[in-house]
Amino acid sequence: GAGVSQSPSNKVTEKGKDVELRCDPISGHTALYWYRQSLGQGLEFLIYFQGNSAPDKSGLPSDRFSAERTGGSVSTLTIQRTQQEDSAVYLCASSYVAQETQYFGPGTRLLVL
């Protein structure tokens, strides 16, 4: 069956612009996660959704970052007024329920010039 998909696969933007990253989880998965992988920083948890609600937003790096999930399915991660330090690979994962195996998408590579 289809895995987790993310779009765009690559995004180049100018400093100060807003970007939207999209994640389509595996059908039927109730939990959805966003992570960031930066050079030299490893994988960093950003936010977790159970259904449409995000019980914990503490991983978001700043108030320029926001995320939403609608209909218990697709999620969008928005970064406003992008900075060069936002350059990273943004990974999305989903699981059937929160305690189960997380399946990752291919990621969106964001480059802020």
Next chain:
Amino acid sequence: KQEVTQIPAALSVPEGENLVLNCSFTDSAIYNLQWFRQDPGKGLTSLLLIQSSQREQTSGRLNASLDKSSGRSTLYIAASQPGDSATYLCAVLSNDYKLSFGAGTTVTVRA
């Protein structure tokens, strides 16, 4: 805050040798531990998941053990092949559903 450490950072072995990858974590209050594989420029592929109540999981040539009380897990890969070359990541799911990752072990299997 959960801290996950992987040793060694890199490993190079000739084909056919067994691989031993180590992972340690600081907070034993976990739901599960998961091992992933990441190929260059690609996403993560789940290899094995061990629930906190389990001691080990096996899949083919892969075996992972978990000692929750001491905060350790080991991934064994038997009879390594060049196709096993990748970065292997250990991650623990804490009770707040946050997955904390180690920095990874980069494995090179020489033909």
